Amino acid sequence: MDSQYKPLDPKDETTKNAYTTVFQTLRFIISNPDKGDVAVQMLSKSKIFQERLPSLDLNTKRPSKQAKAFFEHLKRYLNMYRPDAGIELGETLRYSNSKKAEACILATKRWTKGEIIRYCNGILVELTKEEESKLDDEKDFSIIASERKKRNCVYVGPGRFVNHDCDPNTAFYIQGSQYIVSFQVLRDIELGEEITCSYGTDYFGDNNCECLCLTCDRRKMGAFADKKGKGKEPVYVTISEEDESNNNHKEQQPQSPEIGVRTRGYHRVRSSQVAKQSQNIPSSSTSSSKTPNNQSQTASTSTSQAPQSQSPNSPSLRHRQSQSPQPMLKRPLSAQSQSRELNSMQSTIQRPQSEQKPYLNVNTRQENLSQSQPPPNTHSTPQSQIHQAGARHYSNQSRFRHDNMRQGQFQQSNSLYLPTSNNFHSNFGANQVQRISFPWTISQTVLPGQIMTTGFSITAGFCVSTTPGNAQPIMIPPHLLQFTSRQIPNNISASATSPRSPRMSINFLVNEDMDIEGGGGRLQTQSQPIQPCRIQDCSNTSAPDDRFCLRCRRHIKIYRMKWPARVSSNESSVVNEQQVIKKQSATRVQMISARATSSKPVTSNKTARKESVKGKNVEIVSFGDVSRWQPYQVSGYTTTKNSYSTSQDWAGRSSIHVHEYYVQKNTIKLRWDHQTGYVHITPMWKSTGLRPRALGDVIARDPRWSQAKKIIGGCTELQGIWLPYATAREFCVEYKVDPKIIQPIFGCDWWVSEEEEELPDVVMEDILEVEPMVRGVESGDEEADKERPSKRRRLENGFDRELQFARNATVLVAGRFLGEEEFRFIGDRIFRLGR
Numbered sequence: 001m002d003s004q005y006k007p008l009d010p011k012d013e014t015t016k017n018a019y020t021t022v023f024q025t026l027r028f029i030i031s032n033p034d035k036g037d038v039a040v041q042m043l044s045k046s047k048i049f050q051e052r053l054p055s056l057d058l059n060t061k062r063p064s065k066q067a068k069a070f071f072e073h074l075k076r077y078l079n080m081y082r083p084d085a086g087i088e089l090g091e092t093l094r095y096s097n098s099k100k101a102e103a104c105i106l107a108t109k110r111w112t113k114g115e116i117i118r119y120c121n122g123i124l125v126e127l128t129k130e131e132e133s134k135l136d137d138e139k140d141f142s143i144i145a146s147e148r149k150k151r152n153c154v155y156v157g158p159g160r161f162v163n164h165d166c167d168p169n170t171a172f173y174i175q176g177s178q179y180i181v182s183f184q185v186l187r188d189i190e191l192g193e194e195i196t197c198s199y200g201t202d203y204f205g206d207n208n209c210e211c212l213c214l215t216c217d218r219r220k221m222g223a224f225a226d227k228k229g230k231g232k233e234p235v236y237v238t239i240s241e242e243d244e245s246n247n248n249h250k251e252q253q254p255q256s257p258e259i260g261v262r263t264r265g266y267h268r269v270r271s272s273q274v275a276k277q278s279q280n281i282p283s284s285s286t287s288s289s290k291t292p293n294n295q296s297q298t299a300s301t302s303t304s305q306a307p308q309s310q311s312p313n314s315p316s317l318r319h320r321q322s323q324s325p326q327p328m329l330k331r332p333l334s335a336q337s338q339s340r341e342l343n344s345m346q347s348t349i350q351r352p353q354s355e356q357k358p359y360l361n362v363n364t365r366q367e368n369l370s371q372s373q374p375p376p377n378t379h380s381t382p383q384s385q386i387h388q389a390g391a392r393h394y395s396n397q398s399r400f401r402h403d404n405m406r407q408g409q410f411q412q413s414n415s416l417y418l419p420t421s422n423n424f425h426s427n428f429g430a431n432q433v434q435r436i437s438f439p440w441t442i443s444q445t446v447l448p449g450q451i452m453t454t455g456f457s458i459t460a461g462f463c464v465s466t467t468p469g470n471a472q473p474i475m476i477p478p479h480l481l482q483f484t485s486r487q488i489p490n491n492i493s494a495s496a497t498s499p500r501s502p503r504m505s506i507n508f509l510v511n512e513d514m515d516i517e518g519g520g521g522r523l524q525t526q527s528q529p530i531q532p533c534r535i536q537d538c539s540n541t542s543a544p545d546d547r548f549c550l551r552c553r554r555h556i557k558i559y560r561m562k563w564p565a566r567v568s569s570n571e572s573s574v575v576n577e578q579q580v581i582k583k584q585s586a587t588r589v590q591m592i593s594a595r596a597t598s599s600k601p602v603t604s605n606k607t608a609r610k611e612s613v614k615g616k617n618v619e620i621v622s623f624g625d626v627s628r629w630q631p632y633q634v635s636g637y638t639t640t641k642n643s644y645s646t647s648q649d650w651a652g653r654s655s656i657h658v659h660e661y662y663v664q665k666n667t668i669k670l671r672w673d674h675q676t677g678y679v680h681i682t683p684m685w686k687s688t689g690l691r692p693r694a695l696g697d698v699i700a701r702d703p704r705w706s707q708a709k710k711i712i713g714g715c716t717e718l719q720g721i722w723l724p725y726a727t728a729r730e731f732c733v734e735y736k737v738d739p740k741i742i743q744p745i746f747g748c749d750w751w752v753s754e755e756e757e758e759l760p761d762v763v764m765e766d767i768l769e770v771e772p773m774v775r776g777v778e779s780g781d782e783e784a785d786k787e788r789p790s791k792r793r794r795l796e797n798g799f800d801r802e803l804q805f806a807r808n809a810t811v812l813v814a815g816r817f818l819g820e821e822e823f824r825f826i827g828d829r830i831f832r833l834g835r
C-alpha cells in the first residue's frame with residue numbers, strides 16, 4: 001500500500017548488506033525457532049529498514065507502538081521459516097499467463113483435517129477511505145472486507161501468498177482478538193501440495209470465470225471452460241452444496257469456538273444429480289453415470305446453485321454464527337470493473353485439445369500402458385504439469401511397479417487394474433466413511449539395502465471405467481481418497497529374503513459421497529514412496545534417493561552442512577531401536593526432563609541415584625536422543641567415554657558424561673556431552689589458532705550463540721564454553737574449524753561444499769593493510785577512508801597485538817581491510833577468496 005515504495009536495487013551496497021543480514025537471520029531462526037524476538041532484533045538492525053522506515057526509529061531502546069507492531073510483523077514472516085512451520089514459500093506458474101512465476105505456499109509436512117496452519121498467517125490492516133480510493137488497478141492487493149471491522153482491509157503477512165482454489169484445502173481462520181488470520185485445514189494435505197483457500201465465488205470474475213486454479217483446470221471450468229462446449233472432458237464427481245449443510249459441512253468448520261471463518265464460496269453438485277440429468281439412466285440414489293457431454297450441465301448446475309455475486313462492500317470474513325456464502329477476498333473496486341474485460345480475454349485461454357498432454361506420468365515406464373488405454377484427464381494441461389513441478393520434488397522418485405490382478409502377470413507400469421470381482425461394486429452415501437478393500441497387489445522394486453517404502457499416496461486422482469470395457473473415465477478428486485494403510489503390512493517382511501517385488505495390499509478410504517462400479521477397469525495412481533528423511537529429528541517423509549526431504553535440503557543449503565543420521569551399530573532393526581531407546585535413554589531422558597521442569601532432585605531411577613543432583617531449576621536442551629547416538633567411527637581417532645566430576649554444571653549434575661578424543665598431535669581434546677548434546681567449544685576454538693580470549697567476545701556478541709553455557713572453575717577439562725550440538729555445528733562452519741578433526745562428532749559428510757556458494761579458502765596474508773577502527777562501529781565510506789592514509793597500518797605476518805590480529809590462518813577483524821583484492825567477511829573474519 002505504500003505509494004512511496006521503491007524497488008530494491010540489487011547492486012546497492014545497503015541492499016547487499018540487507019541480503020546478508022536476512023540470510024543470517026534465517027539461519028538463526030531455523031536453529032532457534034523460539035527466539036523470534038532475537039531474530040527480529042538482528043534483522044531490524046539492518047540499515048535498509050532504518051533508511052526506509054526512519055519514522056519508526058527502530059534502534060531506540062524504547063520502541064514506539066508502531067515499531068513494536070513492525071517487529072511483530074517481521075516475526076510473522078520469519079516464523080514461516082521455522083522448521084516446524086510445515087509450510088514454505090514456493091513458486092508456481094499456474095496463476096500467471098505471462099510465464100511469470102508467482103508465489104505460492106507449499107506444505108512441507110502432512111497436514112490433517114482440522115489443523116491450523118499457524119505460521120501461515122497475516123493480519124488485516126484497515127484501509128482508510130482515502131487509501132481505498134487510491135487502490136491501484138495495476139497492483140495486486142489482497143483486500144478482505146471485514147465484518148468485524150466493518151471496513152475493507154488489506155491482508156498482509158505470509159498468508160497473503162496463499163492462492164485461490166475453487167476446491168480449496170484450507171479456509172481462513174481467525175485467531176483470537178488480535179485478528180490474526182491464518183488457515184484451517186479442510187482435508188488432509190500431502191507433503192508438497194499447495195496450500196489453497198477460497199477467495200470467494202466471484203473474485204476472479206463472475207462465478208470465477210477467470211480462475212486458473214487446478215480444480216478449474218481439472219473440471220474445465222473457470223478460465224479453462226470450453227465455451228463452445230466441444231471439449232471431451234470427463235465428468236467430475238462432485239458433491240452438492242446441500243450436502244454441506246449436514247455433518248460433512250460441520251466437520252469442515254473451524255474448531256475454535258469464539259471465532260470461525262470458512263469459505264462457502266465453492267459449489268459442488270451431487271454426482272447422482274449429474275448422472276440423472278445427463279443420461280437418465282436408472283440408478284440408485286447415489287449411482288452416477290458419466291458421459292463426456294454432461295460437463296456443461298455440471299457447470300451450469302453448479303452455476304445455478306452458486307450464491308449470487310455480492311455487492312463489492314459486502315463483508316466476507318465472517319463469524320460462524322453469521323456465515324453467508326459471500327466472497328472472501330475482494331479485488332479493489334476499480335480492478336473489479338476491469339475484470340469483465342479480462343473475463344472475456346482470459347476465458348479464451350483454453351488450450352487446443354491437441355496440445356493437452358494426457359496424464360502427468362511420473363514413471364516413464366507407464367507410458368506404454370497410457371498409450372493403450374485412454375488416460376484420465378487429470379492434469380491435462382501443461383500448466384498443470386508446471387504447477388505440479390514444486391510438489392513433484394517430493395514424489396518424483398516413484399519407483400513403483402504395479403502388477404494387475406491376474407496371477408503371474410507383471411506390468412511395469414504405474415497403473416493398477418481393478419479386480420473384476422463384484423466386491424468392487426459399492427455405493428457410498430454422503431458422510432458415510434467407508435472402506436473399500438481392494439484385493440490387488442502392488443509390487444515395489446526394492447534394491448538390496450534400500451529402505452522399504454512405508455506408504456503411498458495418490459496425488460492425481462484415479463480413473464475407473466463404469467462398465468467393463470467401457471473406458472470413459474470418471475475422475476475422482478484425490479482428496480476423496482485416502483490410503484488407510486500407511487504402514488506396510490507384516491507380510492512385507494518377505495522382502496528381506498526376496499528383495500525384489502515384495503507384495504502388499506492397500507486399502508482406500510472413500511470419505512465422501514461417491515459410487516464406484518468396477519470390473520477390469522484401470523486405476524491410475526501417482527504413487528509416492530514414503531521414506532523417512534535422514535535428518536535426525538525430522539518427522540518429514542520424502543522419497544529422494546539421498547533421503548533428505550526438501551525442507552532439510554533447504555536447511556542444508558542454508559547451513560552448508562548435513563545433519564548426521566547416525567545410529568549405533570547395535571540398533572539394527574526398528575524394533576531393536578525402540579527397545580534400545582527404551583532401555584538406554586528413557587531413564588536418562590526422564591531424568592533430564594524431570595530436572596528441567598522440577599526443582600526437586602530426581603532420585604527415582606538408577607541413573608538418577610548415581611548422580612547427586614543439586615536440584616537447580618534449569619533448562620536442559622536435550623538434542624533428540626543423543627544418548628543413543630554413538631560417535632562416528634573415523635580412522636585416526638579413538639573416541640572414548642569419560643565422566644568428569646564437577647560442581648559447576650549448568651544442569652545441576654555432579655558429573656558430566658562425555659565422548660572425547662585427541663586431535664592435533666594429542667594436544668587438544670575435543671569432547672561433547674552425550675546426555676545433553678552440548679559440545680565443548682573452547683578446544684575447538686583453540687584448534688583454529690584463534691586468540692583464546694576472543695572466544696568470549698565472539699560468543700557474547702553474536703545472538704546465534706546465545707544458548708552457550710559457560711563452565712567457570714571446577715574441573716579444568718570441562719571449563720570453557722559449550723554449545724548445543726546443532727549450534728556447535730553452525731559455529732564450526734562459521735569459524736572454519738577443520739572439518740577433518742570434528743568428524744567423529746559430526747560425521748564425515750556433514751560439510752557440504754556448494755558449487756555456487758563455496759566458502760572461500762582461508763588464506764593467510766603476509767601483509768594486510770588495515771585501518772584500525774573502533775570495534776562495533778561500522779566502517780565509514782571509502783572516500784573518507786582514503787583521506788586518512790596516515791592511519792593505515794602495514795601488518796606483517798598478519799599479526800598485530802595492538803590490533804588483535806591472529807597469527808594463523810584466520811584474522812579477527814579489528815580494522816578495515818583496504819586492499820584491492822576480493823575479500824569476504826564471514827562473521828568476524830576476513831577470507832581472501834580461494835586462489
Ligand SMILES: C[S@@+](CC[C@H](N)C(=O)[O-])C[C@H]1O[C@@H](n2cnc3c(N)ncnc32)[C@H](O)[C@@H]1O
Pocket residue numbers: 095096101102103104140141142160161162163164165204210211212213
Ligand atoms: C493473495 S495473492 C496470492 C499470492 C500470489 N500468487 C503472489 O505471488 O503474490 C492473489 C493473487 O494471486 C493470483 N491468483 C491466486 N489464485 C489464483 C487463481 N485461482 N486464479 C488466478 N490467479 C490467482 C492472482 O494474481 C491474485 O490476484
